[in-house]
Amino acid sequence: MILSSEIRLFLSVDISGSTILKSIYNHSTLLSKYKSRRASADLVKILFPNISGEQVDSILYKGLKDECSDWAAVIEEHFHGFHQMFEKKLKEYKLPKGLSFDSKNILPWKSIGDELIYSIKLNNAGSLHVFLYNFISAIEEYNSRLKQGNQIGMKGTAWTAGFPVRNRIINIPGNQKDYLGPDMDIGFKLKSCVKAGFVVVCMNIVDLVGRFETTNQIYIKHVGWDVLKDVWKGKPYPIFWASHSKDIHRNENNCGETFISKFTEKWLDEASLQEAKHFKEQIDQIRVNLPYDLGEVTPYIFDEEKKRPDDHELILQILAKLDDLNKTYEDDKPSDKEKVDKIVKDITDKIEKNIEIESISPDPDNKQ
Amino acid sequence: MRDNARNSNAASCSLSKSRRVDSKERSTLNITNQGNALNIDCLAVKEFTGSINDIEEIATRLLEYFKSKINVVTSQYHFLCEIVNKLKGSIVVSNNPFFYEEDGGSLLIKKDKSFIITLSPITSPLRDNFTIAHELGHYFLHYDQDIDIKEDIVFARYGRDLYERQANCFAASFLMPKDDFIKAKKEYGNDYSALATRFEVSETTVRIRERNINSFLP
Numbered sequence: 308m309i310l311s312s313e314i315r316l317f318l319s320v321d322i323s324g325s326t327i328l329k330s331i332y333n334h335s336t337l338l339s340k341y342k343s344r345r346a347s348a349d350l351v352k353i354l355f356p357n358i359s360g361e362q363v364d365s366i367l368y369k370g371l372k373d374e375c376s377d378w379a380a381v382i383e384e385h386f387h388g389f390h391q392m393f394e395k396k397l398k399e400y401k402l403p404k405g406l407s408f409d410s411k412n413i414l415p416w417k418s419i420g421d422e423l424i425y426s427i428k429l430n431n432a433g434s435l436h437v438f439l440y441n442f443i444s445a446i447e448e449y450n451s452r453l454k455q456g457n458q459i460g461m462k463g464t465a466w467t468a469g470f471p472v473r474n475r476i477i478n479i480p481g482n483q484k485d486y487l488g489p490d491m492d493i494g495f496k497l498k499s500c501v502k503a504g505f506v507v508v509c510m511n512i513v514d515l516v517g518r519f520e521t522t523n524q525i526y527i528k529h530v531g532w533d534v535l536k537d538v539w540k541g542k543p544y545p546i547f548w549a550s551h552s553k554d555i556h557r558n559e560n561n562c563g564e565t566f567i568s569k570f571t572e573k574w575l576d577e578a579s580l581q582e583a584k585h586f587k588e589q590i591d592q593i594r595v596n597l598p599y600d601l602g603e604v605t606p607y608i609f610d611e612e613k614k615r616p617d618d619h620e621l622i623l624q625i626l627a628k629l630d631d632l633n634k635t636y637e638d639d640k641p642s643d644k645e646k647v648d649k650i651v652k653d654i655t656d657k658i659e660k661n662i663e664i665e666s667i668s669p670d671p672d673n674k675q
Numbered sequence: 676m677r678d679n680a681r682n683s684n685a686a687s688c689s690l691s692k693s694r695r696v697d698s699k700e701r702s703t704l705n706i707t708n709q710g711n712a713l714n715i716d717c718l719a720v721k722e723f724t725g726s727i728n729d730i731e732e733i734a735t736r737l738l739e740y741f742k743s744k745i746n747v748v749t750s751q752y753h754f755l756c757e758i759v760n761k762l763k764g765s766i767v768v769s770n771n772p773f774f775y776e777e778d779g780g781s782l783l784i785k786k787d788k789s790f791i792i793t794l795s796p797i798t799s800p801l802r803d804n805f806t807i808a809h810e811l812g813h814y815f816l817h818y819d820q821d822i823d824i825k826e827d828i829v830f831a832r833y834g835r836d837l838y839e840r841q842a843n844c845f846a847a848s849f850l851m852p853k854d855d856f857i858k859a860k861k862e863y864g865n866d867y868s869a870l871a872t873r874f875e876v877s878e879t880t881v882r883i884r885e886r887n888i889n890s891f892l893p
Binding site: 478480481482631632633640641642643644646647650651653654655657658661662 | 723724725726728729732733736737740744761762763815816820821836839840843865866867868878879882883
């Protein structure tokens with residue numbers, strides 16, 4: 308048996324500014340507001356006895372509702388709002404020939420804290436382009452629609468991970484699956500390298516996207532390097548920001564974050580964005596200089612290319628062989644009842660003998 | 676944390692020999708890498724000649740026997756430790772996660788017929804349960820106690836597929852008896868987490884057991 312391999316695209320949208328939000332709009336602040344309004348309402352009742360208590364309370368709660376938003380509800384609204392926009396973008400996008408999917412089936416894989424993550428199996432470079440292009444487009448449009456001074460913003464991270472050679476799919480309690488591995492670690496750590504309104508992509512995505520010819524280009528800017536903790540044995544990782552437009556756009560909304568990093572400065576410098584294929588040579592050079600045991604290879608989509616690197620082919624054969632060991636042997640033999648009885652008798656006899664020896668041996672702890 | 680839990684389990688079952696050993700100490704215990712694949716050809720080590728159902732039967736009968744001899748059991752691990760104890764064997768935890776490469780295997784049968792099962796320092800308690808049962812499978816199915824041995828026997832995990840499959844079959848049958856498993860499947864359905872908890876094995880082991888049982892069912 309040959310195990311199959313797959314490459315998945317992970318798209319993460321993270322809500323910036325949500326930490327501050329939680330400290331401003333929570334149930335403790337709700338209680339403080341209530342107490343303040345309650346005192347005023349009680350005073351109104353005394354001063355204006357003609358107004359019913361019910362009417363006063365109604366005004367109190369209405370005011371409370373207008374004044375206080377719960378942070379959980381705000382996050383929920385943004386998650387739903389973003390998902391709707393992403394789904395709409397995908398639905399309206401003119402798919403290239405040979406590619407079809409129902410945008411309604413593109414659902415988040417899971418949320419972790421303030422982050423919503425999509426996980427999509429890739430069959431070809433075309434599908435990668437479609438999902439990434441519309442994800443970037445959704446992030447940029449969602450942020451542009453947020454009113455000036457909004458404390459919330461959306462930032463995006465996109466990465467790919469190949470299974471099961473470099474990364475693994477594991478079962479977790481509750482019949483759920485989880486994706487783990489070095490490429491997943493890279494993805495989760497990349498999100499600290501981008502600010503609201505922008506999308507950071509892993510190196511392999513730039514490589515893969517650069518191979519796909521389309522009129523709706525994804526444009527890339529190499530905004531610098533960063534050491535991602537425990538990634539690439541401490542070697543700096545290239546940071547690429549992506550956009551669906553060649554023009555540099557700005558997002559002055561920092562969402563309460565003090566994110567004025569080297570990446571933002573580089574993004575805003577005069578050099579324009581470039582098509583992903585422009586970075587091919589640079590990426591190849593980066594990969595060549597990495598230690599072999601990191602296992603970084605040129606990314607591939609087996610379903611489309613129908614070939615894998617030789618090492619990956621061999622690893623899959625070894626894994627299949629190991630998996631075979633779990634199977635009970637199929638060339639079943641005839642029963643050997645005599646052998647069964649002998650084994651059971653030998654073992655039980657041995658134990659009975661040991662018990663007998665123990666019962667007649669003096670207790671070693673009882674030395675007198 | 677995991678090791679602590681394992682050590683406390685070991686302590687609770689009074690398995691005084693359960694402890695950590697490093698490679699150096701294993702050498703002094705005369706555990707060597709010499710001919711780990713070759714000594715499987717020694718006269719005392721033989722392929723089990725029966726069928727899968729025979730292995731299921733051995734596992735079932737021995738399980739019933741051990742249950743009758745071991746009254747108080749706090750966990751599957753405790754139960755397995757007690758079995759090893761009664762057979763005059765011991766369980767040790769290696770300091771080296773790659774001790775298979777260095778020492779050739781996790782079951783050593785000594786010249787005096789006592790035996791040592793070595794566990795990895797990085798595996799989970801659930802995996803350890805399976806490993807102990809697997810090594811007991813080798814001990815029961817492949818080792819002929821009637822034959823005196825001149826050198827220690829190291830059962831190499833990379834010895835022969837058949838030996839490993841037979842030992843796996845024993846471990847699965849011993850930890851998840853077929854009738855109990857079918858009954859539990861009816862109760863828990865595809866809740867593999869619940870099934871794994873019920874039998875104190877990993878979910879992966881449950882899935883493999885299910886696959887193998889299904890292949891035998893008419």
